Amino acid sequence: MGRVKNIIKKLPFYLASALFLYEISLGIANYLIVQNSQKIRFISHLERLIEEKKKEASFNKNIRVEIDYPGKITTTALSRKKGVDSYEIVINKDWLNTKTLDHELYHIFDGHCESTSTFKQKNLLDKLVEKWKFYYYEEPKTIIHTLMNK
Numbered sequence: 001m002g003r004v005k006n007i008i009k010k011l012p013f014y015l016a017s018a019l020f021l022y023e024i025s026l027g028i029a030n031y032l033i034v035q036n037s038q039k040i041r042f043i044s045h046l047e048r049l050i051e052e053k054k055k056e057a058s059f060n061k062n063i064r065v066e067i068d069y070p071g072k073i074t075t076t077a078l079s080r081k082k083g084v085d086s087y088e089i090v091i092n093k094d095w096l097n098t099k100t101l102d103h104e105l106y107h108i109f110d111g112h113c114e115s116t117s118t119f120k121q122k123n124l125l126d127k128l129v130e131k132w133k134f135y136y137y138e139e140p141k142t143i144i145h146t147l148m149n150k
């Protein structure tokens with residue numbers, strides 16, 4: 001019985017570790033997908049790609065991209081809603097490639113960025129639900145989409 005008790009006591013630790021490893025593997029999957037993707041060097045190329053993808057997805061709302069420089073943001077890329085009809089993608093310059101762009105655009109097209117309140121403004125339960133939804137539905141779905149697309 002002592003052994004079972006011990007395992008139960010350590011259960012939160014095991015669960016937290018499993019979740020952590022899962023989140024790390026999503027990051028690694030993303031990294032591997034993006035590795036061999038084509039670099040975007042010109043704003044004109046970036047704009048053309050966005051227009052093409054918007055057309056493919058029949059998406060007519062405004063999407064602007066901000067390019068961030070290493071050290072300025074802590075993330076590789078993110079997408080968020082800025083207004084009723086506008087969205088923003090922030091991509092770190094080192095990650096400015098077609099797959100990262102596809103990934104962020106898919107988050108927008110598939111409705112993952114619709115929440116208007118920021119993460120900080122949410123209560124604990126909403127934060128947990130959002131984190132859960134992101135890691136167990138939106139992010140894996142987006143990774144699979146990015147992997148399947150040319």
Ligand SMILES: [Zn+2]
Binds near residue numbers: 103107139142
């Ligand atoms: Zn993502």
